[in-house]
Amino acid sequence: MDWVNAIVQGILLGGLYALFAAGLSLIFGVMRLVNIAHGDLIVLAAFLGLTVTTTLGINPLFAIVIVAPLMGLIGYGLQRVVLNRTLGDDILPPLLVTFGLSVIIQNGLLEIYSADPQKMSAGAIETASLNLPGGLNIGVLPLLMFITAVAVIGSLQWIFYRSAWGRAFRATSDNQDIAQLMGLNKSHVFGLAMALALVVVAIAGIFLGVRTSFDPSAGPGRLIFGFEAVIIGGLGNLWGTLIGGIILGICQNIGAQINPGWQLLAGHLAFLVILAVRPRGLFPRIDG
Amino acid sequence: MSAAPKHTVARFSPASRAAFVIALLLLIGLALAPWWAGRADMRLMSELFLYLALACLWNLLAGYAGLVSVGQQAFVGFGGYCLFAATIFLGVPPLLAVPAVGVAGVLIAIPVAFLIFRLRGAYFAIGTWVIAEVFRLTAAQVSALGGGSGTSLPVTVVKSIAASRSMREAATYWMALGIAVAVLVVVCLLLRSRRGLALTAIRDNELASQSLGIDIWRAKFFVYVITAGLTAAVGALIFLQKLRISPDAAFSVNDWTAFVIFIVVIGGIGTIEGPIIGTIVFFLLRETLADLGSLYLMILGFVAIIIMLRAPKGIWGYVRERTGLDLFALSRRVVLPSNMGPTDTNGPSKETDRGSQTT
Numbered sequence: 333m334d335w336v337n338a339i340v341q342g343i344l345l346g347g348l349y350a351l352f353a354a355g356l357s358l359i360f361g362v363m364r365l366v367n368i369a370h371g372d373l374i375v376l377a378a379f380l381g382l383t384v385t386t387t388l389g390i391n392p393l394f395a396i397v398i399v400a401p402l403m404g405l406i407g408y409g410l411q412r413v414v415l416n417r418t419l420g421d422d423i424l425p426p427l428l429v430t431f432g433l434s435v436i437i438q439n440g441l442l443e444i445y446s447a448d449p450q451k452m453s454a455g456a457i458e459t460a461s462l463n464l465p466g467g468l469n470i471g472v473l474p475l476l477m478f479i480t481a482v483a484v485i486g487s488l489q490w491i492f493y494r495s496a497w498g499r500a501f502r503a504t505s506d507n508q509d510i511a512q513l514m515g516l517n518k519s520h521v522f523g524l525a526m527a528l529a530l531v532v533v534a535i536a537g538i539f540l541g542v543r544t545s546f547d548p549s550a551g552p553g554r555l556i557f558g559f560e561a562v563i564i565g566g567l568g569n570l571w572g573t574l575i576g577g578i579i580l581g582i583c584q585n586i587g588a589q590i591n592p593g594w595q596l597l598a599g600h601l602a603f604l605v606i607l608a609v610r611p612r613g614l615f616p617r618i619d620g
Numbered sequence: 621m622s623a624a625p626k627h628t629v630a631r632f633s634p635a636s637r638a639a640f641v642i643a644l645l646l647l648i649g650l651a652l653a654p655w656w657a658g659r660a661d662m663r664l665m666s667e668l669f670l671y672l673a674l675a676c677l678w679n680l681l682a683g684y685a686g687l688v689s690v691g692q693q694a695f696v697g698f699g700g701y702c703l704f705a706a707t708i709f710l711g712v713p714p715l716l717a718v719p720a721v722g723v724a725g726v727l728i729a730i731p732v733a734f735l736i737f738r739l740r741g742a743y744f745a746i747g748t749w750v751i752a753e754v755f756r757l758t759a760a761q762v763s764a765l766g767g768g769s770g771t772s773l774p775v776t777v778v779k780s781i782a783a784s785r786s787m788r789e790a791a792t793y794w795m796a797l798g799i800a801v802a803v804l805v806v807v808c809l810l811l812r813s814r815r816g817l818a819l820t821a822i823r824d825n826e827l828a829s830q831s832l833g834i835d836i837w838r839a840k841f842f843v844y845v846i847t848a849g850l851t852a853a854v855g856a857l858i859f860l861q862k863l864r865i866s867p868d869a870a871f872s873v874n875d876w877t878a879f880v881i882f883i884v885v886i887g888g889i890g891t892i893e894g895p896i897i898g899t900i901v902f903f904l905l906r907e908t909l910a911d912l913g914s915l916y917l918m919i920l921g922f923v924a925i926i927i928m929l930r931a932p933k934g935i936w937g938y939v940r941e942r943t944g945l946d947l948f949a950l951s952r953r954v955v956l957p958s959n960m961g962p963t964d965t966n967g968p969s970k971e972t973d974r975g976s977q978t979t
Binding site for chain 2: 365366368414417418423424425426427428429431432433434435436438439440442443552555556559560563593594596597600601603604607608611
């Protein structure tokens with residue numbers, strides 16, 4: 333039973349990892365940008381959520397309403413002011429600039445919030461659980477997170493393939509110059525894509541902060557989980573990313589079941605095995 | 621004017637000859653430091669040499685082979701742990717252990733390269749980070765070396781470096797200086813060789829170099845593995861100096877990769893001079909601003925971003941664009957015969973400076 337439980341909890345955890353990954357996948361799909369500061373932006377969102385909840389005294393899950401638009405604005409500004417200048421054939425500038433950004437965010441948070449681990453409390457929902465037949469307990473909060481993750485990825489998928497924004501994203505991704513000729517403003521489209529990605533990051537950050545404690549140095553770990561989910565699922569495939577997150581979550585929980593010290597290691601090893609066996613991931617859609 | 625003039629290829633210029641002589645004198649001066657420098661100065665200089673070595677290696681990897689790694693801490697930490705394991709469990713003398721650790725670094729880098737070379741560009745970068753995490757988590761599982769909390773080098777091992785404290789300090793200082801010089805020499809020789817020419821071609825245009833018959837995968841693999849071995853040796857020296865190791869310190873992304881990247885970017889990526897200038901600037905900044913703590917790191921991040929956006933070739937790239945200086949004699953210059961003789965590179969000669977034309 334412990335094992336079944338570990339797998340079920342792993343699936344639910346995978347939803348959170350898919351949320352970490354979705355923004356990363358979206359940005360890469362639209363502008364071929366890999367954002368090293370992605371994890372730090374998740375942690376930034378968690379800290380913003382903390383400030384909002386403590387000043388307004390509201391439930392962190394409602395703080396999303398404030399944090400998500402805020403992160404969207406930050407994303408748009410960041411893309412227009414800094415990141416658009418780095419895009420080009422050379423991969424070095426975006427990589428190093430986002431790396432610098434990561435160091436700035438981490439140390440900025442350290443300066444403001446100190447290195448103490450923080451946690452947001454969502455009240456009674458945190459301990460509520462559903463009792464399933466067979467002695468299985470599913471926490472309401474993890475279930476809510478998983479459902480949200482599925483909904484977020486479904487919406488992203490819809491935006492990407494069915495909406496006018498999505499057409500602009502795909503057109504710019506396919507050929508930036510022709511998209512410009514057709515009247516799209518590349519810089520603006522990229523700004524919107526980053527804004528959308530950071531709205532997802534805001535949701536991920538709040539969930540992270542409710543689920544576990546976090547501190548300013550937690551970002552790189554989240555980036556790595558998200559990245560692994562993207563690669564396991566296959567580049568450019570959002571549903572694949574969800575499955576990648578779930579696989580990662582299951583492997584971590586099985587590893588933890590064997591030996592608590594192996595939790596993270598098991599996830600990384602699963603990633604390396606997939607990389608060795610299927611280097612393009614399980615469900616690839618575009619080339620790296 | 622009618623017949624095609626015979627040309628020669630010159631590698632040294634007057635500037636690089638002068639730089640070579642000055643570097644030799646400087647090296648002799650630095651080697652004598654135990655007789656003229658204080659204890660604290662020597663420690664600082666050793667640290668500077670070790671960072672210089674790391675920066676040169678990362679620069680070779682990212683600036684020449686186009687392999688942007690943010691996971692070099694994997695090999696620094698691996699080197700440190702190997703040194704501790706070799707000296708504590710096998711009783712290898714520390715000074716002999718350092719080259720052995722370098723070989724171990726090469727051996728471990730081969731399977732790692734086969735795995736992560738499947739990732740390209742920025743995904744390669746994060747892949748190297750995953751490898752470093754795997755190394756860190758594995759090291760934390762080794763209970764014989766203290767697990768997650770780490771361990772210290774036993775007194776007997778420390779004493780086996782040299783009998784007296786001042787001799788030990790001199791020995792570790794010389795080793796740090798020695799490895800920095802060795803790394804510089806290896807990088808220079810590598811870049812001057814056939815392989816180096818291939819690497820520079822890859823750096824300038826991957827597609828064009830492939831069409832000229834360069835095996836890109838092999839060239840990059842070679843650089844990755846050599847860099848890993850030397851990085852592991854540097855890591856061994858870093859922790860031989862610290863005398864204490866723990867997973868978090870050994871595989872720290874900030875200490876062994878972020879700082880190194882900032883050094884190279886500020887100094888000038890894709891040049892040999894860049895990391896040297898970057899290391900000096902980095903230590904000057906650190907000695908003056910380190911009291912600011914996390915604010916100092918933010919400043920460093922801002923400086924790196926601004927340099928990357930405004931002057932992507934760094935300080936040395938800026939200097940070279942204006943002066944055409946090349947201190948390390950890596951370029952080949954075609955010298956056409958003139959009245960002043962074929963060896964004069966400043967004469968009316970047509971120069972093809974392969975270093976400064978493209979990024």
